[in-house]
Amino acid sequence: MSAYLQFDNVSKHFPGVIALGGVSFEAHAGTVHGLLGENGAGKSTLLKILGGQYRPDGGRLLLGGQPVAFGSASDAIAAGVAVIHQELQYVPELTVAENILLGRLPTRYGFVDKSSANRIVSERLALLGVDLDPQARLVDLSIAQRQMVEICKAVMQDAQVIAFDEPTSSLSHRETDILFRIVRDLRADGRTLIYISHRLEELYALCDACTIFRDGRRVVTHPVMADVPRERLISDMVGRELSDIYDYREREHGVERLKIKGMAPDCDFTVRAGEVLGFFGLVGAGRSELMRQLYGADKRTPGTVLLDGQPVPHHGPSSAIAAGIVLCPEDRKEQGILAQASVSENINISVRRLDLMGGMFLRHRREAELADEFIKRLRIKTPNREQEIRLLSGGNQQKVILARWLAEPDLKVLILDEPTRGIDVGAKNDIYRIIHEVAARGCCVIVVSSELPEVLGIADRVAVMREGRIAGVLARADANETSVLRLALPDSTPNDTTARRTA
Incomplete structure (x- = not known):
């Protein structure tokens, strides 16, 4: 195996921030190289340099032993590099086929040949085992x-280097299985793959080697990831030991406060x-x-939301x-x-x-x-309070949204929908700590998550939904992977003795 992709002392600075400070490592053809680190550690910045969106302030990028300098994303694509970014980059009003073939759509008599585009994409999707309608508009998709469209677009570019930034953050189990098969097929085909994920089980399942970032610098490269204990990876990433990431605390619960x-x-x-x-x-x-109806973001069907015994207006x-x-x-x-x-x-x-009082200065x-106060309390990594939020990492953006609601003087119910999606283990620990602090104040906290270990780790009770209905509610003592999945899977039936007892 040869080192097809090399980063040689690559640096990138933003006002007040060293995003990358002299990073060097290499990735071999026919391997999957994992990148690990907390949000803001520099991983996504590195991929934006690889994909031509950023130009490095120093250092070199080499492909096949030859230095390359990309002035744009199109330069990177032309050199055989495809990057699937965490923040999806698509044209919502265009179709699946048009998004996948954007920039290389087939033409006929000077016009886009939509029938050919649909046929080409349909054939490739079938080979990949992906069930998508080539004629569906992106705006109408989940x-x-x-996310699957973005993955397919990168794969269909037939690039030699393909980088994935949190590709499974929005995928179902079935779609994740398809992605894993695609990644393994690409590795077997000799491609050079970069894979970023905060889900360590994914990295162990896919990656041959890994490099760990912290504060914009490379901490260590492990040439054989399978040989590295999970605890070592976590301590390398966050710079401290995290014995219990979920930080669960036993609490006395008060009276029924929220009733739907x-x-x-x-x-x-x-x-x-x-x-x-x-x-x-x-x-x-x-x-x-269900949560958006409760909150009033979507039109609420006839029903009642009672808070402290009083109805909440619709x-x-x-x-x-x-x-x-x-x-x-x-979707933050x-x-x-x-x-x-x-x-x-x-x-x-x-x-x-x-x-309602005081002038603009006050x-x-x-x-x-x-x-x-909240930047300090929630450990939000930002140069200062005036930094544009779009320049922060996903985990720090999530903390800012949390700060917005924690600043409410009369907070009673905090609803968190996928609060740690695409967030590193250290930031997750911070958010779990905040959840438990809010609950300890007597607030109701509702956490929606697709990560079963997360739900089991932080919740006092677990409500399991299936096909638009609550299939059952389990006490913490009764909730485990088997009992929850039994309720969640379509061919299962509710556990009347346990689920309904705790509803």
């Missing part, structure tokens, strides 16, 4: 389906003060839809927020952050409605103090 009744068929549930209720289900089970998110119910959405990029605004503005955007001072 996040998971859009009749909002959707077989979806009634309650949450007590100080309780963490986990929601698990396969992709498409209806978890996010007037959208503003009514929910006023009552003390807040939501961190599944599209629905959570104000991308062009600063960290401070994103934290203060909701509580501004409460500032308001700015209060907002600065509040932003600085």
Whole structure:
């Protein structure tokens, strides 16, 4: 095996931040090389240099032993490099076929030949085992389906180097299995593969070697990943030992505080003060839809939301927020952050409605103090409060959204939809700590997650959804992988004795 891809002392700086500080490592043809590190460690910046989106401030990139310098993404593609970024890059109004073949669409008489494009993509999708309609518009697809489109687009470029940045963050188990098969086929074909994931089980399943980043620098490269204990990887990444990542704490739960009744068929549930209720289900089970109805982001069907015994009005998110119910959405990029605004503005955007006295100078001072307080409290990695949030890593963006809702003076119900998707193990530990702190204050916390170990690790009870209904609710003592999956899988039936007892 030869070192086809080499990074030689590569550096990249942004105002106030060293994104990469002299990084050197190599990846061999016919292998999968994993990149590990906390959010903001420099992994995605490295891939943007590889993909031609950024130019390095120093160092060299070599392909096949030859130095290359990419001025654009098209230069990288022409050199045989394909990058699947964590933040999906697609044209929502175009079809699956048009997105996959963008920049190389077949033409006839000077016009795009859509029938040929559909045929080409349909044949390749069939070979990959991916079930997508070439004529479907991206805007009409789920996040998971859009992710598969991006993966297929990169694979169909027939690149020699393919980099994956958190490719399974939105995928179902079935789609993840398809991706793993694609990655293994590409490795067997002699491609050079870079794979970033915060899910260590994926890295152990796929990667031959790995390089660990911390604070923009390479910490270590392990040439045989299978030989490295999980605890060693975690300590290399975060620089400290994490004996119990979930940080679960036994708590006394108070009276029933939140009650959902009749909002959707077989979806009634309650949450007590100080309780963490986990929601698990396969992709498409209806978890996010239920939470968005509760919050008022989607039109609510006839039903009742009772908080401390009082009905919450059906007037959208503003009514929910006023009552003390807040939501961190599944798609933080599209629905959570104000991308062009600063960290401070994103934290203060909701509580501004409460500032009914004082002039602009006083308001700015209060907002600065509040932003600085939460940056410190939640360990948000940012050069300063005025940094645009879009320049932060995904994990730090998630912490900013959390700060926005924790700043609410009368928070009663915190709903977190996939709160740790695409987030490193250290940031996950920080978010779990925050969840338990909020619950300890007597708030109700609802956590929706596709990661079963996460739900089992942090929840006091686990509600399992299947096909738009709650199939059962399990006490922590009764919740394990077998009992939860038995309720979640389509061909299973609810466990009447355990599930309904704890509903």
